[in-house]
Amino acid sequence: MPELPEVETIARGLDKRVRGDVIESVWLGKHREPLKSSAPEIAAVLRGARISQVRRVGKHIVFDLESKSSRNGRGQRQWIVHLGMTGQMLVTSPEAELQKHTHAIASLSSGRELRFVDARRFGRLSVTNEQGFAGPGTEPLTVTADDFAKLFHGRKTSIKAALLNQKLLHGVGNIYADESLFRAGIRPRRQAGRLTRVELDRLHASLKEVLKEAIKLGGSSVSDYVDAEGRAGFFQLQHRVYLRTGQPCLVCKTPIKRLVLGGRGTHYCPQCQS
DNA sequence: CATGTTTCCTGACAGC
DNA sequence: TGCTGTCAGGAAACAT
Numbered sequence: 409m410p411e412l413p414e415v416e417t418i419a420r421g422l423d424k425r426v427r428g429d430v431i432e433s434v435w436l437g438k439h440r441e442p443l444k445s446s447a448p449e450i451a452a453v454l455r456g457a458r459i460s461q462v463r464r465v466g467k468h469i470v471f472d473l474e475s476k477s478s479r480n481g482r483g484q485r486q487w488i489v490h491l492g493m494t495g496q497m498l499v500t501s502p503e504a505e506l507q508k509h510t511h512a513i514a515s516l517s518s519g520r521e522l523r524f525v526d527a528r529r530f531g532r533l534s535v536t537n538e539q540g541f542a543g544p545g546t547e548p549l550t551v552t553a554d555d556f557a558k559l560f561h562g563r564k565t566s567i568k569a570a571l572l573n574q575k576l577l578h579g580v581g582n583i584y585a586d587e588s589l590f591r592a593g594i595r596p597r598r599q600a601g602r603l604t605r606v607e608l609d610r611l612h613a614s615l616k617e618v619l620k621e622a623i624k625l626g627g628s629s630v631s632d633y634v635d636a637e638g639r640a641g642f643f644q645l646q647h648r649v650y651l652r653t654g655q656p657c658l659v660c661k662t663p664i665k666r667l668v669l670g671g672r673g674t675h676y677c678p679q680c681q682s
Numbered sequence: 683c684a685t686g687t688t689t690c691c692t693g694a695c696a697g698c
Numbered sequence: 699t700g701c702t703g704t705c706a707g708g709a710a711a712c713a714t
Contacts, residue, residue: 409706409707409708467708490708490709491708492691492707492708492709493691493706493707493708494691494692494693494707509692526691527691527692527693528690528691528692528693528706528707529690529691529692530690530691530707530708530709531708532708532709544709563684563685564684564685565684565685565686569685569686572708574708574709581707581708582707582708670686671686671687671688671706671707671708672706672707672708673706673707
C-alpha cells in the first residue's frame with residue numbers, strides 16, 4: 409500500500425516524465441463515483457492544463473497545473489491524487505493494453521497517457537483551487553523534534569493509532585508506523601501521551617530514518633505497489649517486523665507478535681519493544 | 683474535540 | 699475444480 413516513501417517515489421518519477429506536458433483530453437470511468445470532486449469538474453480543470461510540477465504532500469500526489477484558458481485570469485490549480493491501498497498512476501503509451509480497473513486516463517500532448525488504475529477503489533481524485541494544497545497534517549520528514557513531541561501531548565490513544573492519524577502526521581501508514589516503533593524500541597500499545605520526551609525523540613529519529621531509507625530503495629512493494637514506470641520497490645526486504653509474525657526478531661530471535669490496533673494489523677517484538 | 687466503529691471494495695486465500 | 703466465506707486496509711462518515 410502506498411505510504412510516504414512509495415508516493416514520494418511515484419511523484420518523483422511522474423515529475424521527471426510528465427513535467428511540462430499538457431493534458432489534451434481526459435477520460436473518466438463511469439462506474440459509481442469513486443471521486444472526491446465530480447467527474448465533470450475534474451475533467452474541466454484538467455483539460456488543456458499544463459503540468460508545471462508533480463510533488464508529494466503526505467500520501468497525496470499533487471499535480472500543479474497552469475491552465476492556459478485565461479477565462480478568469482488565474483490558472484493556479486491542482487490535481488490531487490490519493491492512491492488509497494491499491495491505486496497506481498502510470499505513464500504509458502496509448503497502445504499499452506488497458507488494465508482492468510482503469511478509472512481515469514489523461515492523454516498528453518507528448519503522445520503518452522497518464523493512467524489511474526485502482527482495483528480496490530479506495531483511491532480518490534480531486535481538483536482544487538487552493539494555491540498550496542497542504543494536506544491534513546504535519547510532514548514527518550521536516551517536523552522538528554519539539555513539534556513532533558507536541559503532536560502527541562495529552563493523547564490517550566495508542567502511539568500506533570496516533571502515528572496513523574493523518575491529521576497529526578500525514579504520510580505514515582501501517583508499514584512505517586510498525587517499523588519506526590520497532591527501531592525506537594517502543595510498544596505499539598503504549599499510550600501516546602505517556603511516552604517520555606526521550607522516547608519521542610527516539611521515535612522522531614527512527615521515523616525519519618526509516619522513511620529516508622525506504623525512499624532510497626524506491627519504497628516497499630507488498631501488495632501491488634509499483635512506481636510511475638511500473639517498477640517495484642525494494643524496501644520490503646528491509647522490514648524488521650511488518651508482516652513477520654512468528655518469525656524470529658532480527659535482533660534477539662524472539663518471535664514477532666501481531667495484534668490489532670486502530671483496526672490494523674500491528675507487528676512488534678515483545679522483547680525489544682517496551 | 684477525541685476516540686472508537688462501521689463502511690466502502692476486490693483479490694487472495696482457506697475450507698469444503 | 700469451483701464455490702462460498704472471511705479478511706485486509708486508508709480514510710471518511712457516523713456514533714459515543
